[in-house]
Amino acid sequence: MFKPTIVKRTTKNDVISKESALKWIYVFTTFLSIFMVAWILIFPSSWLMGYSKTHDEIINKTMVEPYDGTQIHPKIFTKYAGHPEVQFTHTLPAAVWSTAIPFQLHQGFRKTHKVAHRRAGYAFLGSSLLMTAGMLIILIKKLTFDYDYEGLAPPLSKFEEFQTKATLLVMGLWFAYTSIRAVVEARNKRFQSHKHFIYRHIGSGLWVAVQRVILILSGPQKNPEAMREFFGLAALMGSVVSYSLCELAIYLDRQPAKQIKAN
Numbered sequence: 001m002f003k004p005t006i007v008k009r010t011t012k013n014d015v016i017s018k019e020s021a022l023k024w025i026y027v028f029t030t031f032l033s034i035f036m037v038a039w040i041l042i043f044p045s046s047w048l049m050g051y052s053k054t055h056d057e058i059i060n061k062t063m064v065e066p067y068d069g070t071q072i073h074p075k076i077f078t079k080y081a082g083h084p085e086v087q088f089t090h091t092l093p094a095a096v097w098s099t100a101i102p103f104q105l106h107q108g109f110r111k112t113h114k115v116a117h118r119r120a121g122y123a124f125l126g127s128s129l130l131m132t133a134g135m136l137i138i139l140i141k142k143l144t145f146d147y148d149y150e151g152l153a154p155p156l157s158k159f160e161e162f163q164t165k166a167t168l169l170v171m172g173l174w175f176a177y178t179s180i181r182a183v184v185e186a187r188n189k190r191f192q193s194h195k196h197f198i199y200r201h202i203g204s205g206l207w208v209a210v211q212r213v214i215l216i217l218s219g220p221q222k223n224p225e226a227m228r229e230f231f232g233l234a235a236l237m238g239s240v241v242s243y244s245l246c247e248l249a250i251y252l253d254r255q256p257a258k259q260i261k262a263n
Contacts, residue, residue, distance in 0.1 A: 018252050025249050026105055029202065032209035036098040039212060040091060047091040050081035072215050073227060075148040086143065090134020093127035098209075100124035101202055121186075125179045128201065132176040139165055145231050152224035164232070171239070175204045196250045203246025210238035 040047065044063060048055045064074040080086050100120050103109050110117045138144060146156050146164050156164065178201035185194035214234040221227045 018255050021252050022249060025245055025252075026102075028245070029105065029206065030102040032206050032213075033098045033101040035213065036206070036209045037095055039209075040095040040098070044077040046077045046080050047087040047095075049078055049087075050084075056081075072212075072231075073145075073148045073224070076145065079143055079148065083137075083141065083143065085137055086134055086141070089130050089137060093130040093134070094205075096123055096127040097131060097205065100127075101206070104198065105202075125183055125201075128179040128205070129176060131205070132172050132179075135168065135172040135175075139168060144168060146228060149224045149228045153228050154225060171204065175201065178204055192253070196253065199246045199249050199253075203242045207235070207238040207242035210241045211235050212238075214238060 039045075044059055045055065049059070050056070059077055063077055080091060100123060103120055104117065104124055144164065146161065155161075178197050182194050182197035182201055185191075185197055211234045214237055215231070218230065218234070221230060
């Protein structure tokens, strides 16, 4: 028996536009960027440790002395004191890098301020290479998070220590590669590819902001060993969110300028 084909109409609620999806990713990315700028320059601003007595006293009174369990060990704010080679190659350049992101991603800004966009791009990508150098220094000087708990939690096994260092090294090299590749693509006038490597570059660095948000929202933790494990887990969660969003943005950008059906 013949059955008529029922055609279901697609309503406006069933679709989202490519532009709308990218807009929401941009809004979230901007929030993370502002969060990181505030974290670096306003509070806790670990790059100032050892240079401002007032700042150090505030950190000690609010983050160190009353410490009774939190997902972020106080040493993460204080350990760079006496290490200007880290503060000025990794921490402070990250503020420049984060500040540039909302402007570099904004289509209107890129079109109406081409010179400013290009100059900000140099600062953005230049700071990323400094940050990579700073990450290598952190690894060499054993200033990674797993050393923040010495005397409080059992040390990592040799394999766990190697795994942590190798993961951070690979992530740092990918961060640097996407930066350099973005420059190469721009010089060769492959602008869409340039944009996509910028997306990947941002995704490979902004996971730190996602991690910090997760740690803040997760509540206190008094067990140092569990705290260390969760710090690594939050880094993994932040990476998954950040990397996935950048690939989603690339996928959406490659689609034709028409409405994409929502799931």
